[in-house]
Amino acid sequence: MADGGRPRSFYVLAAVFTLFILFLYGPMLAIVVLSFQGPDGGLVFPMRGWSLHWFRTLWSDGGSVDISTAFFRSLRLALVVMVLTVVISVMAGLAFRRRFPGAMLLLYVAIASLIMPSIVVSLGIGLEFRLIDEAVKAFGMATGMESIQRNFVTALGTFTSGLGAHLTWTLPFGLLIMFAVFNRFDPSYEEAARDLGASRWQTFVHVTLPIIAPFLIGVAVFGFTLSWDELARSSQVMGSDNTLPMQLAALTTTVTTPEIYALGTTTTAASLLAVGVLLTVAFVIRRSRNQR
């Protein structure tokens, strides 16, 4: 393209792009602002004073929801999902550098898991765990094991079925990112390490891992945020414990105060903070390496 003047279409498209960004961010800015409503404020503009009233209501026990339990439950789950997504994706990424039986099948299953309607996945896992429950109870009855009969309620839970449901959503993203990473990867570094007498494990820890580390932060960002905000697949698999997005969705039908905006602002701040921290870590890794 020639330097200097831009074609007229540029200005039209730039305007469209600006509108798109406004469309993406405008509504969210509105709820962030509205979450600082004064105590008498409502769900819509105008602002009736500014305060932290609704944040206080949210976190105090007197609020209409018990938010801190769900908040920290979601945080723990997201962190576990993040770690597992990184570890499992790296292992699978390494595997896909070679040919192995069933590789194609695994790739297709991962893509199917990505585009499968979430309600179907959620229902399926829910049903599976219900059948497990019945089997365990029947086993308890048959063998007369009292501990099962008395204590067993359900196998459904945040860190059993819930964790699994989230992994079906995060792992396909992790695998696709690993494809990108190992595609750019120059295997001659590993060959050099091995020529110098490094074992396979030493090669992985001292050569492969440091090279791919910044990209693993990307996998971690996806693992954390996708789990932290996950709702559709969570719906039938969390047992009696709600995650934060489930609380939030329930609030949409019951709460008529800016408390829900305060919760929205809190949740968004938490995910952006997590992304920020992870990206900073990636930046620091990269810088310390460049200085070396």
Added chain:
Amino acid sequence: MSEATADGARRFFRRARAKSATGAEPGAGKALWQAAPMALVFFVFFLLPLAVTIIVSFWEFTQYSIEPALVFQNYTDVFSGCLEELPGLCVTLATYLSTLKFCFLVWLTTLLIGFTVAYFLAFHVRTLPVQVAFFLLCTIPFWTSIVIRMISWIPLLGRNGLVNGFLIDIGVTDTPLEWLLYSDFAVVLALTHLYALFMVVPIFNSMMRIDRSLIEAAADSGATGVQTLTSVIIPLAKPGIIIGSIFVITIVMGDFLTIGIMGGQQIASVGKTIQTQIQYLQFPIAAANAVLLLIAVTFAISALLKMVDIRREL
């Protein structure tokens, strides 16, 4: 997903095809072990649940329990009255029609927005850092909760919201418009808002791979801007368009959250039907509906895949 992802997958497929004749290479055992955790997760939490869903869709249920059986009752229940009521629509067909309507409308809006935004990013933004910055700007909302992005429309579109206030101020209407929120319009708007990115990313990816000299050649040969667009850019961006379409259409087909919240829990969709049946613990019929949804989605995807060689373009 980045271009490198696509290249990685493509390279993998090519290698797999090339080596399929030679059999397993050395180290396949180790690779198998490395892939095992992922395979295990997908087996326990994806394939097995699908199998259970299909099995349970043939079970019987009473008000209190579900019982193993092999009956087609659940499927006939889903379609009950569909033949008798012709040419009228039974509940199930009406629900599918409503879901398809949303699929089409959201597909159209996300495609128009996605193509335009991707075109701007790929062909009008000149430097890579700006391109990356703009791309990130589009991506950040994807990292926040979809519920928050839905409820964020309430202060804008509600009866006393900003849009209605503005319309009354400038005299377009005297009374607040009721169809802005909790309506078909709100559902399409929210779905477009949530999932436009799924169109932008793959189309942008395809466009970045277009050889710029092709466009210059088209211009040199006397093609107008529109001709270049329709005979060079759109055909070459088609894989991205198809992949984006697959994402958007499958998401909308199974959606129950957005249609629920933005439709004020009043609008029917297949996903919402399943969700309601689960709430009433009618698992076998919910499973039957899920299997039908699965078939519909598979059908839609295979129709879209016919238009593009996914192995080359993934």
